[in-house]
Amino acid sequence: MKLENLRMFCLVVDEGSISQAARLSYLSQPAVTRQIHQLENFYSTLLFDREEGRLRVTEAGKLLYPFAKAIVNDFNHSKEVIQQSTGAYNTNLIVGASLTIGEYLLPSLLGKFKKQQPEVKVTLTIKNTPRVLEDLSNDVIDLALVEGLVENTDFIVEKFADDELILVCPSDHPWKDRKEIQVEELGNERMIWRESISGTRLxxxxxxxxxGVLEKIESYMEIGSTQAIKSAVESGLGISILPRLTVARELDQGFLREVGISRIDITRNLWLVRKNKRFNKIGVSNFVNFLQ
Incomplete structure (x- = not known):
């Protein structure tokens, strides 16, 4: 059995597709299929089934996956440790981030990090919090930065920053010159929301x-993009409550107005999430030290 067969098996499971695994590996589909068949011959069982044209991991495949992933990761870590000891290594870091952090906070952070650590090759993936944490669990990424709830107790979870949620309105809104309003006044306005599963909305x-005012507020519009919500508010379609880091530029340029809500301060934590590993990649260690 070859290590590359285990590596390819993990990639097919992660991508859910032989064609996608082939594309990412710059191989033909028959070459990928041949590696999977070699692995199935070694274990004397099927690792994948096809149902209605879709690839499905068998029970044997599900049992093999965590062991295969650990073997591949341990090999990669051993290679990096040896290269580091000889001074002949190129570090890399794969960061997964939830939408708000990935789009508004992380680009500037990564820019500062790269100035300090230019030798580290950084790859960034942006998904919603559950999918980012799933990637971390499956070792698709090295670490995660999320604002949502982290329920997996096997992860190392550390606060790395916080973000305030603020009320914003159009620049010509009747509230534009007010420092704050009473929470009851929100009942007279049209609220523009993120989608129902959004952590910010919850x-x-x-x-x-x-x-006691949620039921009194008119849920005028629901939009799955923060950028689109900002544009809707700027256009006078309603008001919204958004993370401060997502509207900093619009507030500076005067396109939006911030209005306080009397006696209410909404702050959420931003989390750095890692797996508890015996050996950490040098890129991971350097980035964690940078954030701390």
Whole structure:
């Protein structure tokens, strides 16, 4: 059995497709299929089935996956440790980030990090929090930066920053010159929300529910993009409560106005999440030290 067969098996499982694994590996589909068949011959069992044209991992494949992933990762780590000891290594780092952090905070952080550590090759993937944590669990990424709830107790979870949620309105709104409003006044406005599964929305809804005004607010529009929500507010379609880091530029340029809500301060934590490993890649260690 070859290590490359295990590596390819993990890639096919992660991508859910032989064709996608072949594309990422710069191989033909028959070459990938041949590696999978070699592995199946070694274990004397099928690792994948096809149902209605879709690839499905068999029970044997599910049992093999965590062991194969650990073997491949340990080999990669051993190679990096030896290269590091001889001074002949190129470090790399794969960071997964949730949407708000990945789009608004991480680019500037990575820019500063690269100035300090130009030898580290950084790859960034941006997904919603559950999918980022799934990638971390499956060793697709080295570490995660998320704002959502982290329920997996096997992860190392550390706060690396916080972000305030603020009320914003158009620059010509009647509230534009007010420093703050009473929470009850929100009932007279049209609210523009993120989608229902958004972590930001859940935080805001819980706050409004606690103050007895959630049911009084007109949910005028639901949009799955923060950038689109900002554009809608700028156009006068309504108001919204958004993370400060996502509207900093619009506030500076005067396209949006911030209005405080009396006696209410909504702050959420931003989390650095890692797996507890015996050996950490040097890129991971350097980036964690940078954030801390």
């Amino acid at each position: 935080i805001v809804e819980n706050m409004l529910r606690e103050h």
